[in-house]
Amino acid sequence: MNNFDFQNPTKILFGKDQIKKLSKEIPSNAKVLLLYGGGSIKKNGVYDQVKTALANFEVLEFGGIPANPEYAVLMDALKVIKNENITFLLAVGGGSVIDGTKFLSAAAVYEGEDPWNILKNSERTMKGMPFGSVLTLPATSSEMNSGAVITRRETKEKLVMGGPGLFPVFSILDPQVVQSIPEKQIANGLADAFTHVMEQYLTYPTGAMLQDRFAESILQTIIEVAPKIMKNPADYNTAANFMWSCTMALNGLIQKGVPTDWATHMMGHELTALFGIDHARTLAIILPSHYTYNFENKKEKLAQYAERVWNVTDGTLEEKAKAGIEKTKTFFNSLGIKTSLSEYTNDYKGTAEIISKRFTERGWKGLGERQNVTPNDVEKIVEMAY
Ligand code: NZQ
Ligand code: ZN
Numbered sequence: 546m547n548n549f550d551f552q553n554p555t556k557i558l559f560g561k562d563q564i565k566k567l568s569k570e571i572p573s574n575a576k577v578l579l580l581y582g583g584g585s586i587k588k589n590g591v592y593d594q595v596k597t598a599l600a601n602f603e604v605l606e607f608g609g610i611p612a613n614p615e616y617a618v619l620m621d622a623l624k625v626i627k628n629e630n631i632t633f634l635l636a637v638g639g640g641s642v643i644d645g646t647k648f649l650s651a652a653a654v655y656e657g658e659d660p661w662n663i664l665k666n667s668e669r670t671m672k673g674m675p676f677g678s679v680l681t682l683p684a685t686s687s688e689m690n691s692g693a694v695i696t697r698r699e700t701k702e703k704l705v706m707g708g709p710g711l712f713p714v715f716s717i718l719d720p721q722v723v724q725s726i727p728e729k730q731i732a733n734g735l736a737d738a739f740t741h742v743m744e745q746y747l748t749y750p751t752g753a754m755l756q757d758r759f760a761e762s763i764l765q766t767i768i769e770v771a772p773k774i775m776k777n778p779a780d781y782n783t784a785a786n787f788m789w790s791c792t793m794a795l796n797g798l799i800q801k802g803v804p805t806d807w808a809t810h811m812m813g814h815e816l817t818a819l820f821g822i823d824h825a826r827t828l829a830i831i832l833p834s835h836y837t838y839n840f841e842n843k844k845e846k847l848a849q850y851a852e853r854v855w856n857v858t859d860g861t862l863e864e865k866a867k868a869g870i871e872k873t874k875t876f877f878n879s880l881g882i883k884t885s886l887s888e889y890t891n892d893y894k895g896t897a898e899i900i901s902k903r904f905t906e907r908g909w910k911g912l913g914e915r916q917n918v919t920p921n922d923v924e925k926i927v928e929m930a931y
Contacts, residue, residue: 546753549801555689556715559789561781563717564591567598567635570677570715575633577604578626580646582638583611589725591681595637605629610638613817613824614645616661616697619652623660626653626674633675636713639682639730640824644693647711650674664695669708678716682726683788684734684825686741686795688716696818703818718792723774723784731778731787732880733825735771738791739764739876740828744807745800747836747846748914757849759799764854766790771880804914809835811912812927815900820890829877829884834929836870838922842915886931897927 558566571577577599586592596604607622625631626649634653636646650673652660662668680688687693692707723731746760767790773783793799812835813827822830836843844866851857851869860868874884886893901924904912912918918926 546751546756546802547804551797551801552709553689553712553797554714555712555796557689557718557792558715559718560785561719561721563719564594564679565598567595567677567679567717568601570717571599571602571633571635573602575602576629576631577602577633577635578622578629578631579604579606579635579637580610580622580642580649581606581608581636582642584608585725586637586681589681589722591637591679591722595635595679599635605631610642610645612639612641613694613696613703613821614641614648616648616664616695617699619645619648619695620660622649623652631674633677636676636678637681638678639680640685640687643678643680643685643687643713644695646676646678647673647687647691647693648695648706650676650711651706651708661697664697664702664704664706667704667706670706670710671708672710673708675714678713680716680718680788681722682730682734683718683723683784683791684730684737686738686792688713688718689792689796694814694824701818703814705814718788720781720784720788723787724779726778728775728778729823729881731774732882733823734787734791735767735774735825735880736829736877736882737825738794739767740809740825740832741794742767742799743832743873744809745803745805747843747850748804748806749842750845750849751803753803756799756801756803759793761850761853763790763794763799764850767794768854768876771876775880806912806914808912808918808923808926811904811909812900812923815903816886816896819896819899820892822889826882826889829882830886830889830930831926833870833874833884834926835918836873838926838929839913839918840866842913842917884930886927893931896931897924900924900927 651670691711816827847866
């Protein structure tokens with residue numbers, strides 16, 4: 546097992562009607578900016594619950610943060626923060642609203658010239674403006690981690706940022722919010738969280754027994770709840786298991802002491818940037834090709850995954866490993882998620898070269914747990930995913 550430091554300062558308030566506790570978590574003298582997305586919170590009652598809980602606070606609002614939070618929109622929110630002397634940010638939404646809020650937390654105290662540099666130059670944020678979240682969509686774990694992904698339509702870029710200053714102070718996780726989520730977004734949440742675990746688990750064996758078992762148990766729980774939550778998002782207990790699995794998938798715990806991959810995410814982000822494909826779906830497109838292309842490097846873990854998560858007991862190590870890739874594809878398909886790029890766009894020719902070139906230009910020489918997936922490999926993997 547590798548050495549590690551682990552600190553996750555986010556306070557979680559999990560369960561039914563926890564939104565009521567909001568007022569106790571925000572400093573009483575705070576000037577709050579409530580940030581939200583396209584308006585789902587106004588239809589499902591979350592907005593009203595938040596407003597009631599914040600009745601004694603000075604609250605301004607900024608709505609309209611789109612899925613794949615857009616830089617230009619966030620820059621408008623930044624003006625409000627500065628002009629109105631906001632002191633606390635409250636994200637009410639899914640990963641996009643929370644990520645957008647993280648960017649604002651960083652940009653609000655940024656001393657550099659242009660906040661875009663935070664993303665362009667991967668400048669880590671050591672201390673941001675404090676913020677909390679009320680999660681409305683289980684998927685990203687943004688509610689309990691310090692990373693964010695921001696999109697800029699103008700240049701078709703989607704870049705990551707983060708730093709220890711970007712953990713939410715608190716996040717409220719009420720599984721009752723799941724009942725209003727459209728089926729397509731539930732499928733996205735399941736596939737995204739599943740892939741988060743895979744990125745931290747499906748590498749090479751390091752004898753980290755507990756991390757492996759943590760990862761496998763989250764995968765198994767997601768597999769078990771998937772058909773139930775797709776069928777009935779109002780089933781509270783299933784929603785609770787779905788929500789907590791998604792949070793645990795990327796709150797930092799399972800990646801401690803082990804190598805991590807993240808190549809699927811890096812390639813996937815480019816597909817969202819270029820074609821606007823939902824984040825989770827880009828992962829389902831890339832993951833099977835990435836694992837097939839890097840089969841030799843990953844086959845031990847793939848076989849362990851097939852055995853322990855999917856109960857594949859027959860065959861050689863290679864056969865089990867291959868079965869693991871197939872099972873994953875079938876799982877994505879069972880969520881109604883297609884796994885080839887050509888099923889999303891007719892415009893796919895040339896994509897592999899574009900992405901490979903972008904990685905070269907950014908100086909990304911080697912991705913993956915061994916840092917050996919070169920831009921040339923990326924080109925082949927994306928091509929395999931057509
Ligand atoms: O905008 P509104 O109207 O609120 O509707 C949203 C949005 O259209 C809707 N929705 C959310 N909660 C709902 C609901 N509809 C009905 N009832 C509810 N309770 O769902 C749609 C999608 O929301 P979004 O926030 O975009 O989804 P998600 O949580 O999947 O976030 C995706 C973003 O997170 C990034 C992705 O790249 C993408 O930009 N990621 C962030 C990560 C992180 N911070 O650690 C890691 C991930 O790998 C990912 O990259
Ligand atoms: Zn993801």
